[in-house]
Structure formats: structure tokens, C-alpha cells
Amino acid sequence: KEVIFSRIDELIDIFDLEGRENDLLEGYSRGMKQKVCLCAALIQDPKIIFLDEPTSNLDPAAARMVKDLISDLAKKADKTIFICTHLLDAAEELCDLIGIIDDGINLYLLTLSNNIISYNLSTS
Known part of the structure; x- marks a missing residue:
């Protein structure tokens, strides 16, 4: 207590x-x-x-x-720490990995140096 x-x-x-x-x-x-x-x-x-x-x-x-x-x-x-944000400058400042999600589907997983380490085109 x-x-x-x-x-x-x-x-x-x-x-x-x-x-x-x-x-x-x-x-x-x-x-x-x-x-x-x-x-x-x-x-x-x-x-x-x-x-x-x-x-x-x-x-x-x-x-x-x-x-x-x-x-x-x-x-x-x-x-x-997982952060959901629309402020890309904040994401770049705070995150080691950045996931970009569209309509609940993870499209990209990026390193801070903007290297794509995962890419998903599936929209089903």
C-alpha cells in the first residue's frame, strides 16, 4: 500500500x-x-x-x-512501450521499430533507419 x-x-x-x-x-x-x-x-x-x-x-x-x-x-x-500515433515525427523520435497499419492490417514494419524489415500486401 x-x-x-x-x-x-x-x-x-x-x-x-x-x-x-x-x-x-x-x-x-x-x-x-x-x-x-x-x-x-x-x-x-x-x-x-x-x-x-x-x-x-x-x-x-x-x-x-x-x-x-x-x-x-x-x-x-x-x-x-507500444505507441499508437498519427504523429510521424513523434514515432521517429521515440520508436526503435515502427509498424504501419491500415484498416487493422500491418502493412510495414520499419527500423528507425527506415529499412523495411517486413512487408505485407495481404488485404484479405
Whole structure:
């Protein structure tokens, strides 16, 4: 229990949510709600993390912080992170492998140097 409370305090600090802990979510902006969702994804300190548009609705400073956090988690904390994004610059900045999916079908799997390591033309 103490570990969870310690983790909560850590995430509140990381996401700059001090003083807002007891506020109702309905009063939060979209960016604040995004931060709470990211906290929820990280609270249990998982080894594998799935994030859908993690910088969506965040101001530029918060988006930069989230990108840095994702990078640190992947490199220093040895986490595997799957990111769904439409922002190709974010994918290039954060990812070692990039999968391009169209209508649920994985079409390409690329290395960071844009070498195609897998290609699927099947659309059935």
C-alpha cells in the first residue's frame, strides 16, 4: 500500500498535478484528463505499456515532458512501450521499430533507419 501511495505522489509530481488531487475529473481540461490517463497507465509500473496518442491535448511543454518520460522509460527503465500515433515525427523520435497499419492490417514494419524489415500486401 505504501508503494502505491509513493508511486501516486511520484506521478502527481511528474505530471504537475499538485494541488489537484481531490478535484473532480469533470472540471479538468482535456490536457489534464490526458495526464490522469497517463498516470493510470503507469501507476502499477508495468513492464509493457500501451499508449494511444500519449501527447494528445497536451500543451507543448507537457508533450515534451511526456516524450522525454517515454524515452526514459524505454531506455533507462527497460520498458517495452507500444505507441499508437498519427504523429510521424513523434514515432521517429521515440520508436526503435515502427509498424504501419491500415484498416487493422500491418502493412510495414520499419527500423528507425527506415529499412523495411517486413512487408505485407495481404488485404484479405
